[in-house]
Amino acid sequence: MGRMISATSVDLAGADAIYRPSMSRQLLLLSTSTAHGTQYLEHAVPEFKDFLGPARRVLFIPYALKDRDGYAAKARAGFRAMGYELDSIHESASPKQAIERAEALFCGGGNTFRLLDALYRQDLLDVIRRRVSEGLRYSGASAGSNVACPTIRTTNDMPIVEPPSLAALGIVAFQINPHYLDPEPGSKHMGETREERLLQFHEENEVAVVGLREGALLRVSDTSVMLKGLAGARIFRKGQAPVEVAPGAALEAWLGERGKSGGPF
């Protein structure tokens, strides 16, 4: 599973780059940890194996759920089944040091407000941003994908806690709406559809949004955003008609991502 060091990485890091696993952004962002009719993470096993490559241990961030021990046990079982050991950051005496030493991150789903609040309380946002910019692999599901975005303003979750800010990691330049749902034609529910909510988001914000359906995932590198997984996605951009994209599509041009000419880092 060798990978090439990109020209950009060499320019940035010089001779040191050759000793680092990567100098480019590597992200795997899932709509959900558990697709319908499958086990925890099962729908993404080949993608995780390809993504994690030579890493042996994954550092888990369980803050989106209240029961961190139980959540870590579930995640540990899921990653062991794929052949990886898992450490949970909540078991570490120094969460920052755990990030510094991690081979790869997996940030679990749950409540996005609770997750982001914990990242602020533990002062982990800057260290995660820096290490991801240095090539630390970041994977997440649902809330764990939401916090990779500039803000959590496209979460579906209830604001059960109040983080100091809705600004999040910003390791991608766009927003994700996980668990994206198409309108139900026969519904008697008079609340807004998901599409209506995202149109309202663009009444107040400029940034593009990927509505990731259950089972869909994004594989993000330094210069590309690839839609993969079991389902398509719907892209929302301010003032423009939504766009349907299918697994295999390259999304960077839709999303204000830098492509090969520079971007968030």
Added chain:
Amino acid sequence: MGRMISATSVDLAGADAIYRPSMSRQLLLLSTSTAHGTQYLEHAVPEFKDFLGPARRVLFIPYALKDRDGYAAKARAGFRAMGYELDSIHESASPKQAIERAEALFCGGGNTFRLLDALYRQDLLDVIRRRVSEGLRYSGASAGSNVACPTIRTTNDMPIVEPPSLAALGIVAFQINPHYLDPEPGSKHMGETREERLLQFHEENEVAVVGLREGALLRVSDTSVMLKGLAGARIFRKGQAPVEVAPGAALEAWLGERGKSGGPF
């Protein structure tokens, strides 16, 4: 439609009370403005007429939607059909003065974060609280019911804007979850059910929550919280099994409301 001045009101306000429409809290809080298969506010017409009593004009708060002019026109048509004139606060040179002079308030639904952010920007929370404590009738639907609560932590809405705080009016002592939905047995959607979200709310908060189904509404006085309307509600309290209540039920004992012995004011 004469009403009695309660002993409590007279104690609080002395001789002046006799000239005021009410010295006790009077609220009408709807799950939704538009129940399935009916026109805007139609399902609550008799309740509004009883609630507004001798008031001739209603002051509308349209901040939850972007198109304030369009929203005011819709609300104006709805209230005219009931026999009331409507002024929209966004047409007033001084929103605070408009609250001071209002005969009754109606706060429309939309995005709760946008609504609360506007109330903060216009510095209206304190004047609404004070006037409601003096007897100004407050009615709201959906987001307009959410902001009557201590916080907006039980909204279903997307956090498309970031208010300075999630703390809201607190003119009731409990939380409302509008558009309450029961779990769908056959759903393939792997996101949390509404009940799961509210259980997560109680992992982080103490206050009771009323899950108000579409068509349900609450009539709140100084000492009572009555469930009315077309549908039942589900009450969630921390560490206790949820409770089903039907229209006609008195809820104050479930909700930490003061009953006759003092409370939020």
